Amino acid sequence: MSLIKKIKDYYKKNKTYLFTTPSHSQGNFIIPVLKEIIGKNYFKNDFSEIEGFDNLREPEGVIKKLLNDISKIYDTKATFMLTNGSTSGIVAAMLAVLKTDDKVIIARNCHISVYNGLVLSGARPVWFLPEFDNNWGIYKGITGADIKKQIAQNPDAKALIITSPTYEGTFSEIEDIAKLCKKKNITLIVDEAHGALLNFAHFKVRPAIQCGADISIQSLHKTAGAPNPCAVLHISKSSKISAESIQQALNLINTTSPSYPMMCAIEGTVKYLNSQKGKKHITKLFKIIDDFKKTLPDSVEIYSNNNDITKILLKIKGVNSLAVAELLNNKFNIEEEFSTDEALLFITGIGTDSKKLKALQKALKKISKMRIDKREDQSTLSYSLPQMIYTPAEAYKKNKITIDANNAEGKISAEAIVKYPPGIPVLLPGEVIDLNSMFSIEKSQITICE
Ligand SMILES: Cc1ncc(COP(=O)(O)O)c(C=O)c1O
Structure with missing residues (x-):
């Protein structure tokens, strides 16, 4: 069953009568604001292993x-x-x-x-x-x-x-x-x-x-x-x-x-x-994404190199994508998953419909016609792997101190420094700090292994 x-x-x-956890007793009492945020049915069906x-x-x-x-x-x-x-x-x-x-x-x-x-x-x-x-x-x-x-x-x-x-x-x-x-x-x-x-x-x-x-x-x-x-x-x-x-x-x-x-x-x-319904739903999702791509102006370039159709990675040619993201957010109420100088990522899925994609398409059309500063400098993530002294587990167990970041060159990091986007750890605990390779990550202090 x-x-x-x-x-x-x-x-x-x-x-x-369940004298068990959870204590809301299948929603017998729900803290009022939770009823609004989570809903009654959630509580009703929130059992323990009875x-x-x-x-x-x-x-x-x-x-x-x-x-x-x-x-x-x-x-x-x-x-x-x-x-x-x-x-x-x-x-x-x-x-x-x-x-x-x-x-x-x-x-x-x-x-x-x-x-x-x-x-x-x-x-x-x-x-x-x-x-x-x-x-x-x-x-x-x-x-x-x-x-x-x-x-x-x-x-x-x-x-x-x-x-x-x-x-x-x-x-x-x-x-x-x-x-x-x-x-x-x-x-x-x-x-x-x-x-x-x-x-x-x-x-x-x-x-x-x-x-x-x-x-x-x-x-x-x-x-x-x-x-x-x-x-x-x-x-x-x-x-x-x-x-x-x-x-x-x-x-x-x-x-x-x-x-x-x-x-x-x-x-x-x-x-x-x-189910048949579910499979049709996904087929329809693919179709509306395809249609969306076909109706974009020529100035919009879509990443199409061995990638998942549900991820829409695009850029307006010659324009900094962070500037495009700012316009989308501020003027069109559209929020992307992430943006870099190079591109913007829009994640689609089961809940994406053509109305949502049309709103994006319209906004991109309008932005394409706007005068936006052309790309100035391209910050690309050229990156080499740091030297590892301790494994993450060893580093986790070390005593740690926090020091001025300017004095951290050559020390062993006790913290993870992640560059968003694309969310890659630039430095992990146990690795040697190379201030030059930390890009534009602004840190005044850094925690190191003693
Ligand atoms: C590539 C990748 N793996 C794993 C995860 C973790 O997934 P979850 O949020 O389901 O824990 C994420 C979340 O963003 C992810 O992007």
């Missing part, structure tokens, strides 16, 4: 059945519901696969959760930088050739972690990469947080799990219509990674009070995407 149906049925039967409602840590009943149903939909060895986002899935995957001092190859354009996983697992990262596209200010997809080189230099690595599609929508060559990893017994973990629609429509590439990755993690809230921060973690059928090891790792970091409304949201989202 589905979890959603089980909860609905519960209210059809005689209601039991009789018959199973347990996410050791599922045996309705949750186990739901997990099996979801796993069948994705055709995986096992799929886990994550009620704490892809962040928790990435950390759990790393804890399941990596032990202290295990070597893990990681593309540096990873999400900060990978750093969290490094601190908790104690693994030793070997970073590499994917190729950078200066014209667009984004990292390109990772190729099989890139990984071949990394594996040749680190044949003893236990795992490889890459992000595909990236935040900006570029895909990596997962199939080729997976083959290389399999040959060397390296576990391939793909952060597919932005790729939750891949399983339900015809994209340029197939989902990582179908291309030979061991584990992939997808946020259902980013593109697939679920509320924050619903996500799923998949283990592929061909992987040697056991479902038990992932469950154990999740139990280490997760709350013991998982949200039933969120689990229902995961069930509802996955089943909707997998």
Whole structure:
């Protein structure tokens, strides 16, 4: 039986007096302002693990059945519901696969959760930088050739972690990469947080799990219509990674009070995407994005190099994109996901309709005709990897002091400095501070390892 149906049925039967958590008693009393913000139904369906409602840590009943149903939909060895986002899935995957001092190859354009996983697992990262596209200010997809080189230099690595599609929508060559990893017994973990629609429509590439990755993690809230921060973690059928090891790792970091409304949201989202209606919805989304692109003025250039159609990365030729973003925000009430000197990113998904895209199209048309200062200097992210003295886990445990940033040259950082956008850690704890490579990050003080 589905979890959603089980909860609905519960209210059809005689209601039991529950002397259990949570204390709002299925919405018997809701703090008035919360009723406005969250809504009555959320409270009504916010159960704990009462009789018959199973347990996410050791599922045996309705949750186990739901997990099996979801796993069948994705055709995986096992799929886990994550009620704490892809962040928790990435950390759990790393804890399941990596032990202290295990070597893990990681593309540096990873999400900060990978750093969290490094601190908790104690693994030793070997970073590499994917190729950078200066014209667009984004990292390109990772190729099989890139990984071949990394594996040749680190044949003893236990795992490889890459992000595909990236935040900006570029895909990596997962199939080729997976083959290389399999040959060397390296576990391939793909952060597919932005790729939750891949399983339900015809994209340029197939989902990582179908291309030979061991584990992939997808946020259902980013593109697939679920509320924050619903996500799923998949283990592929061909992987040697056991479902038990992932469950154990999740139990280490997760709350013991998982949200039933969120689990229902995961069930509802996955089943909707997998239905005829859901698939048609995605096809329609693709069509309105295509139509949007066709009707843009010639001066608008769209990034279309091996990327995810739901991510619209564009620029107005010759114009600084930050200036375009400012106009969109201030004059047209349109907020982009992010902008750099080079480009603007608009994220679309299940909730995007043609009205929203038309508003953007109209605004871009108007902006194209405006006189805006031409591009002056292009700040591109040319970047070299800092030297690592301590692993993130070692650095985390060091005594720390905060010093004047001007005196920090050559010291070992105890903090992460992340350049937004594109959200890449310029410096991580345990790495040597090189003030020249810290770009325009303005910091008067910096915390270092003693
Ligand atoms: C590439 C990537 N991976 C992982 C995450 C974390 O996802 P979540 O918000 O579901 O925890 C994000 C969030 O922005 C992301 O962009």
